[in-house]
Amino acid sequence: MGLVNSVFVLRDAMINGYAVGAFNVYNIETLKAVVRAAHEKQSPVILQTTPSTIKHIGEDFFAAAAKAAAAKYNIPIILHLDHGNSFELAVKCIRAGYTSIMIDGSHLPYEENIVLTKKVVELAHSVGVTVEAELGSIAGVEDDMYVNEDKSTFTDPEMVPHFVEKTGVDTLAIAIGTAHGLYKGEVKLDFDRLKKIHNLVDVPLVLHGASGVPDGHIRKAIELGISKINIATELKVAFANAIKRVFKENPEENDPRKYFSAGEKEVVDVVKKKITLFGSGGKA
Ligand code: 13P
Numbered sequence: 001m002g003l004v005n006s007v008f009v010l011r012d013a014m015i016n017g018y019a020v021g022a023f024n025v026y027n028i029e030t031l032k033a034v035v036r037a038a039h040e041k042q043s044p045v046i047l048q049t050t051p052s053t054i055k056h057i058g059e060d061f062f063a064a065a066a067k068a069a070a071a072k073y074n075i076p077i078i079l080h081l082d083h084g085n086s087f088e089l090a091v092k093c094i095r096a097g098y099t100s101i102m103i104d105g106s107h108l109p110y111e112e113n114i115v116l117t118k119k120v121v122e123l124a125h126s127v128g129v130t131v132e133a134e135l136g137s138i139a140g141v142e143d144d145m146y147v148n149e150d151k152s153t154f155t156d157p158e159m160v161p162h163f164v165e166k167t168g169v170d171t172l173a174i175a176i177g178t179a180h181g182l183y184k185g186e187v188k189l190d191f192d193r194l195k196k197i198h199n200l201v202d203v204p205l206v207l208h209g210a211s212g213v214p215d216g217h218i219r220k221a222i223e224l225g226i227s228k229i230n231i232a233t234e235l236k237v238a239f240a241n242a243i244k245r246v247f248k249e250n251p252e253e254n255d256p257r258k259y260f261s262a263g264e265k266e267v268v269d270v271v272k273k274k275i276t277l278f279g280s281g282g283k284a
Contacts, residue, residue: 018279136175198225
């Protein structure tokens with residue numbers, strides 16, 4: 001199977017009440033770990049890279065690796081640009097073979113967010129690529145993107161139908177209280193807001209900042225209409241902790257195949273648990 005876009009995968013999730021995990025990958029080991037876990041669980045899966053990961057490795061390298069994974073494993077795999085920050089980067093990723101693009105204009109004034117998102121949607125749809133946008137803004141740190149909690153704004157449900165109609169976007173990331181990175185205090189999600197938004201539009205909704213969100217909150221968010229769930233920090237922590245353990249036990253270790261394999265294994269375990277929680281196992 002080749003890489004697929006998100007239309008059928010996320011629509012099926014929306015209709016049948018489960019969510020598909022979108023896992024941020026950073027290198028070949030984390031990419032392999034996510035795909036291996038999804039294959040073991042027979043789940044569709046979204047591999048995603050942020051602009052700074054692309055700067056670090058290159059969109060062509062990720063696209064080649066994701067295509068190889070899709071050819072090897074018979075499950076739907078989507079390659080997605082997470083928090084795309086420009087039209088130019090969207091073009092580069094589409095050219096390389098990404099099948100889904102997030103264009104994040106959430107920091108822009110509303111009308112400018114519409115103009116930018118629409119421009120990306122027109123291009124992406126002309127070549128069968130799907131688009132995610134964001135309305136409201138999600139607090140926290142993700143790579144070099146930082147949104148102060150005071151500056152973050154929850155998604156206004158009244159604006160959602162207008163935004164979806166004007167942009168033609170396929171999926172929408174909403175701000176209901178999650179944050180990128182690790183949580184310091186109690187996680188509080190605005191479930192009433194989610195319910196309202198879900199009742200107003202017919203597009204799959206995306207939950208960012210899901211690392212550290214209690215399982216009960218995740219189940220409820222899926223029940224109320226979340227179809228795509230982004231996980232980054234928990235994978236980074238798992239990968240790093242496994243490698244730290246290797247060096248603690250054997251400070252002389254110098255074979256990257258050994259310490260990276262420990263990281264990869266740990267990420268497989270985390271992803272499998274998330275797939276079980278999201279209910280996407282067996283839906284490939
Ligand atoms: P976390 O780092 O909180 O898992 O957030 C991931 C995310 O939303 C990626 O866009």
